[in-house]
Amino acid sequence: MESWRTxxxxxxxxxxxxxxxxxxxxxxxxxxxxxxxxxxSWQPPSWIFGIIWPYNFIMLGVASFVVSxxxxxxxxxxxxxxxxxxxxxALLWSYLFYSPHNLVxxxxxxxxxxxxxxxxxxxxxxxxxxxxxxxxxxxxxVAIASSLAVGYxxxx
Numbered sequence: 401m402e403s404w405r406t407x408x409x410x411x412x413x414x415x416x417x418x419x420x421x422x423x424x425x426x427x428x429x430x431x432x433x434x435x436x437x438x439x440x441s442w443q444p445p446s447w448i449f450g451i452i453w454p455y456n457f458i459m460l461g462v463a464s465f466v467v468s469x470x471x472x473x474x475x476x477x478x479x480x481x482x483x484x485x486x487x488x489x490a491l492l493w494s495y496l497f498y499s500p501h502n503l504v505x506x507x508x509x510x511x512x513x514x515x516x517x518x519x520x521x522x523x524x525x526x527x528x529x530x531x532x533x534x535x536x537x538x539x540x541x542v543a544i545a546s547s548l549a550v551g552y553x554x555x556x
Contacts, residue, residue, distance in 0.1 A: 405468045408476045412464020412483065419487045420457045426498035433501065440551030444544075456538040463524045463535050470527040479523045486516035490542075493549065503556055507549040514539075514546040 460483070467479045490513040497506035521539045525532030 404473060405476070408480060409465045409468035411480055412468065413461045415480070415483055415487050416457050416461045416464065419460070419490065420453075422487075422491045423453075423494050426494050434498070437552060438555040440548055440555060442544075442551070443548060452537065452541050456541060459531075459534050459538060463520075463527075463531055466531045467524055467527045471523070475523055475526065479520060482516050482519045482523075486513045486520065486542075489513035489516060497549070497552075503549075503553040507546070507553040510542075510546045510549040514542045517542050 464480075464483070468476050471479070489509050493506045493509040493513060496502040496509055517539050521532065521535055524535045
């Protein structure tokens with residue numbers, strides 16, 4: 401593999417690690433507050449989160465390798481840029497939701513993250529239809545999470 405492809409793949413995995421570690425940073429800061437919120441009726445059971453997030457993080461890491469290996473430098477850099485922006489928006493959601501409890505700002509951040517994941521998914525499909533399909537649960541999950549964030553903002 402060309403050296404720039406290796407660097408790009410590693411950069412993608414580093415972003416996944418930042419995403420995985422950062423997303424849980426503020427979550428446990430005030431669990432009593434979270435449980436006191438009025439939940440949207442479509443809130444999935446808690447155990448679903450423990451299944452879907454590890455799958456999503458693994459698939460994002462794999463996708464970074466597949467995209468880096470199979471596509472042009474421009475598409476790889478585009479994928480990484482959109483991924484970095486979506487991770488930033490998702491981490492902003494986590495901070496806004498759990499720290500200052502800014503539910504409207506958090507909802508805007510997560511909807512932004514969901515929109516930014518669309519090019520990631522499309523570019524992954526260009527690299528591999530199979531891995532594009534494997535990344536669809538992430539796209540769907542971020543869309544569901546966005547709808548939940550909006551639901552929390554409305555109900556609270």
